[in-house]
Amino acid sequence: MAIDSMQRATNNFRWGDDMEEEDEDLGFLLPPKQVIGPDQNGVKKVIEFKLNDEGKKVKITTTIRVQKRQLNKRAEERRSWVKFGDAADENSGSHLTMRSTEEIHLERIRAPGSKVEEAKASEDNMSQSGKAGAVLMVCRLCHMKGDHWTARCPQKDLLSLMEKPSTAETSTSTGTGNASYVPPNMRGDADRRATGSDMRRRNDENSVRVTNLSEDTREPDLRELFEPFGAVARAYMAIDQNTRMSRGFGFVNFVSKQDAQRAIDKLDGYGYDNLILRVEWAAPRPN
């Protein structure tokens, strides 16, 4: 049984559908409705021609992904039930049900593999503040002393929008001696202190491209393969939009550059699922 889902209308055409009936007198002038597919990827294209308010011909292309799903007999029978109650007098494309425009993720409390990184970071903090002779553990968000680190602040959610606490404060004291302004990315320790907006850059820098992966490889497999070399910030498999199959390559972002280099040295030419992997630095994203 086929259920049309994931409607991706190429133009914003919704409720106007049933209004077009009035143009029936001119309808014969328009080319007939065309249905292409569904092809082997389950993508169906419907091309319709309509006359708009100004009497102009409008081509409407609707791309629909058709998914086939197994239902048991009883459920299939229920599919054809007649609508009742308040639902009886509404057409199927009702406005009551819509697909969220926003992609919602299961937001992980802690990104997998970040445990090590966290520990490292807090050690760094500890040694730095120890040298400076400052009070240990001052939360920059709620200014509570000795209770928790900024990263563990219970008010983090609330305060994060108000201001992004910049790590620059700490670095200026330890940084260069001359007073002239040095952009954050030019400073000596730019590599280590990558937070906030710098995160993206850092991720890009330690991004490793993996090619010649087998089609069965999934992101968790990729993670499993690369995690022995160090903390993996992100593992991404390229997936074909239409077929939902792997495209045979992916990216892995390491937290540290050395780990990435070691992974490249070790895994380039490594045999994985009967295929010889090619692992290299990812080309920087063209901006």
Added chain:
Amino acid sequence: MRPILMKGHERPLTFLRYNRDGDLLFSCAKDHTPTLWYADNGERLGTYRGHNGAVWCCDVSRDSSRLITGSADQTAKLWDVKSGQQYFTFKFGSPARSVDFAIGDKLAVITTDPFMERTSAIHVKRISEDPEDQTADSVLVLESPEGRKRINRAVWGPLNQTIVSGGEDAVIRIWDSETGKLLKESNVEDGHKKTITSLCKAADDSHFITGSLDKTAKLWDMRTLTLIKTYISGVPVNAVSMSPLLNHVVIGGGQDASAVTTTDHRAGKFEAKFYDKILQEEIGGVKGHFGPINALAFNPDGKSFSSGGEDGYVRLHHFDSDYFNIKI
């Protein structure tokens, strides 16, 4: 994942229920019409018109032919799922809070609220095969020792031998469903500290989970009533559910609805939180509601779940493939 939003209700959602095959989803809300949806694409199939008050709870028979609803209009109604026709009304002197069909669908348990001089009670009704023979007589009426406190949820225990109830007095009770004797009570140390808002059975009836306003959810053995696990949520818990597929527990809640407008939206934490059932560790959260989550239900195949909020929306989530590979 891109959730499907269903805006069929004009008032806050109160309860969600899948049928056994997982293709239908029933939703109850404080408006007066329970609604039936297709569980895969969220299309509205029908509404059940006839109640005259908020509908608090519903249950569907195993063969998806009959629906029972409990409402604040002091009735519980039996419906034909397919046509939306009601065929019987149980009248009570106080609002019906929770309903549950027994295994075999020959009995149903209905709880009623304390109201005027009436105390809260658990009624066991016989559901006859033929709608014509249906009578309103109770097989058994259980009176809670704390009669002025509401019973929020009562469900059948394994093999219909017991009835498990929980409510405002924060005590979980196990009753003998034959004699009406109180068999077990949760003790003060293990039990909840505040009102128990929700109760959900495991698919095999071996254990169940309760959610409470004391900001925790607890997992209990259904026969011995021993506390197995505690999940700490940080916000009052309104709804709980368990994945039938993975060892996951999902907890929904949020601050009290009356406090929502006076605080920042991020303070509300209106997310469905996923916990590892065994490690009691939080896995992650699914956001999206604009108000506290009042109802949660897992599809019996474990591949999707739906949540209903104070905002009047039902959000139907089909999990992405990476959900099934989550490691802690």
